Amino acid sequence: DQQVKQNSPSLSVQEGRISILNCDYTNSMFDYFLWYKKYPAEGPTFLISISSIKDKNEDGRFTVFLNKSAKHLSLHIVPSQPGDSAVYFCAANAPRQGGSEKLVFGKGTKLTVNP
Amino acid sequence: GAGVSQSPRYKVAKRGQDVALRCDPISGHVSLFWYQQALGQGPEFLTYFQNEAQLDKSGLPSDRFFAERPEGSVSTLKIQRTQQEDSAVYLCASSEGQRFYEQYFGPGTRLTVT
Numbered sequence: 001d002q003q004v005k006q007n008s009p010s011l012s013v014q015e016g017r018i019s020i021l022n023c024d025y026t027n028s029m030f031d032y033f034l035w036y037k038k039y040p041a042e043g044p045t046f047l048i049s050i051s052s053i054k055d056k057n058e059d060g061r062f063t064v065f066l067n068k069s070a071k072h073l074s075l076h077i078v079p080s081q082p083g084d085s086a087v088y089f090c091a092a093n094a095p096r097q098g099g100s101e102k103l104v105f106g107k108g109t110k111l112t113v114n115p
Numbered sequence: 116g117a118g119v120s121q122s123p124r125y126k127v128a129k130r131g132q133d134v135a136l137r138c139d140p141i142s143g144h145v146s147l148f149w150y151q152q153a154l155g156q157g158p159e160f161l162t163y164f165q166n167e168a169q170l171d172k173s174g175l176p177s178d179r180f181f182a183e184r185p186e187g188s189v190s191t192l193k194i195q196r197t198q199q200e201d202s203a204v205y206l207c208a209s210s211e212g213q214r215f216y217e218q219y220f221g222p223g224t225r226l227t228v229t
Contacts, residue, residue, distance in 0.1 A: 102171065103148075107156055
């Protein structure tokens with residue numbers, strides 16, 4: 001079963017407008033949520049994170065919102081730029097006993113920002 | 116500073132061959148992770164090291180997969196008797212002690228088994 005779901009495989013927006021990428025999760029034990037951006041032939045690049053005790057975190061043009069009751073988070077990019085075109089992965093940190101940690105990823109959403 | 120590096124970037128192996136994939140984490144990062152990413156999917160956890168200790172190998176798909184980090188820095192992921200379903204991108208990530216959840220990824224090794 002998929003614990004982190006990104007239900008939109010792709011999203012297209014105009015330059016200057018807002019991009020909203022969504023993510024749903026099922027495991028209430030997740031304690032941190034992260035967004036990664038990935039260009040072709042490169043590894044994922046960390047963008048922004050949010051603790052499960054917060055509901056918003058902002059970094060420049062990027063804001064992540066967390067709704068714990070709905071088990072939903074979203075990434076807002078304002079204003080969107082053509083260089084933002086990439087695949088965006090939502091990930092959640094799953095704390096485990098014994099000090100082990102791992103990230104659980106969604107399948108990604110391909111964002112295209114049109115000039 | 117230097118990021119996470121991986122080698123080789125591309126590897127083609129005939130079915131049944133053994134392969135070894137290398138990861139050089141960011142200097143000073145105590146945590147190191149391996150992930151497998153199939154086409155059209157997100158990365159999936161394979162194994163986790165804290166320094167030289169392998170604390171979690173629950174994601175390794177079979178006993179053909181083996182990872183080591185003997186001196187707590189460079190890590191090697193070895194796949195024995197490769198099969199076609201092993202074809203994927205293998206990603207290595209590292210993180211520092213305090214912000215362990217913010218993992219920094221290398222470019223990956225694309226393995227193709229023919």
